[in-house]
Amino acid sequence: MSFLAIDIGNTRLKWALYAAPQPGAAVLAQGAAFLETIDELADSQWRGLQPPRSMLGCNVAGDAVRRRVEEQLELWDLTPRWAVSNARDGGVRNGYDHPGRLGADRWVALIGAWAHAQARGVDGPVLVVMVGTAVTVDALDGEGRFLGGLILPGHGIMLRALESGTAGLHVPTGEVRDFPTNTSDALTSGGTFAITGAIEHMHRRLQRHCGRSPIMLMTGGAGWKVAPYLDIQHELVDSLIFDGLLALQAHRLAL
Numbered sequence: 420m421s422f423l424a425i426d427i428g429n430t431r432l433k434w435a436l437y438a439a440p441q442p443g444a445a446v447l448a449q450g451a452a453f454l455e456t457i458d459e460l461a462d463s464q465w466r467g468l469q470p471p472r473s474m475l476g477c478n479v480a481g482d483a484v485r486r487r488v489e490e491q492l493e494l495w496d497l498t499p500r501w502a503v504s505n506a507r508d509g510g511v512r513n514g515y516d517h518p519g520r521l522g523a524d525r526w527v528a529l530i531g532a533w534a535h536a537q538a539r540g541v542d543g544p545v546l547v548v549m550v551g552t553a554v555t556v557d558a559l560d561g562e563g564r565f566l567g568g569l570i571l572p573g574h575g576i577m578l579r580a581l582e583s584g585t586a587g588l589h590v591p592t593g594e595v596r597d598f599p600t601n602t603s604d605a606l607t608s609g610g611t612f613a614i615t616g617a618i619e620h621m622h623r624r625l626q627r628h629c630g631r632s633p634i635m636l637m638t639g640g641a642g643w644k645v646a647p648y649l650d651i652q653h654e655l656v657d658s659l660i661f662d663g664l665l666a667l668q669a670h671r672l673a674l
């Protein structure tokens with residue numbers, strides 16, 4: 420019954436093997452690999468794993484990367500399946516102008532966030548934040564409607580853009596400070612507060628739109644770096660995308 424969930428972002432592939440394709444199933448094994456090393460998965464992290472019976476992934480890193488991962492999946496006898504954004508699934512309605520153009524990771528995370536809210540009896544809005552290569556800040560109302568969201572550069576991209584666009588900004592990583600007094604701290608703090616500022620802005624907007632304070636769920640490889648500087652209540656849920664994939668797979672099996 421085991422189920423493999425895969426989340427391919429623009430920096431890393433994350434995977435988790437679950438005992439069953441059901442929300443709340445036990446994690447049997449998990450790992451992550453930078454995209455440069457995904458051609459070794461079958462010979463390294465995945466070797467010796469209990470063979471998964473099914474898989475569902477989400478991928479925003481392009482078709483070439485998907486094909487490379489499918490080659491690794493040939494280790495087992497299973498059909499690779501990939502989540503695509505659509506108009507409605509897992510209790511969420513997609514408000515994007517062209518639902519299929521919404522990043523599959525955002526769609527799956529919204530479905531995971533909705534499942535979390537339902538499980539906790541939350542019936543108000545949810546702000547879904549992912550801090551990966553890029554940062555996304557997505558608004559879900561109390562009825563499970565995805566209203567829309569922001570995309571902004573992640574910390575690394577912001578710093579590289581500043582480095583390549585200026586003559587005088589080649590400095591080591593600094594600390595986050597309220598009033599930075601050197602270039603390193605100014606850049607690190609600027610990047611962090613650009614992200615927290617966008618999150619807090621969307622939080623206010625969603626609160627105003629729904630007339631209720633949203634809960635906020637945050638995920639992504641760099642979430643832990645941003646979380647300490649957020650002035651609003653939030654929860655880090657590392658497994659948000661996997662939880663969305665589990666919800667989708669369970670839903671599909673129930674049909």
Ligand SMILES: Nc1ncnc2c1ncn2[C@@H]1O[C@H](COP(=O)(O)OP(=O)(O)O)[C@@H](O)[C@H]1O
Nearest residue numbers: 427428429430431550551552553575639640641
């Ligand atoms: N082991 C790590 N140590 C420190 N930072 C990390 C680590 N792994 C990831 N990150 C941070 O998280 C970002 C990537 O997060 P991730 O969620 O894997 O992105 P994506 O989903 O876009 O591939 C990196 O840009 C980096 O800032």
Ligand SMILES: CC(C)(COP(=O)(O)O)[C@@H](O)C(=O)NCCC(=O)O
Nearest residue numbers: 428429479520521522551552553570
């Ligand atoms: C916004 C993203 C680049 C985020 O990618 P990530 O940081 O997870 O690697 C990805 O969700 C994407 O390519 N989205 C498609 C465009 C959209 O969502 O509107």
Ligand SMILES: [K+]
Nearest residue numbers: 428524549551
């Ligand atoms: K991601």
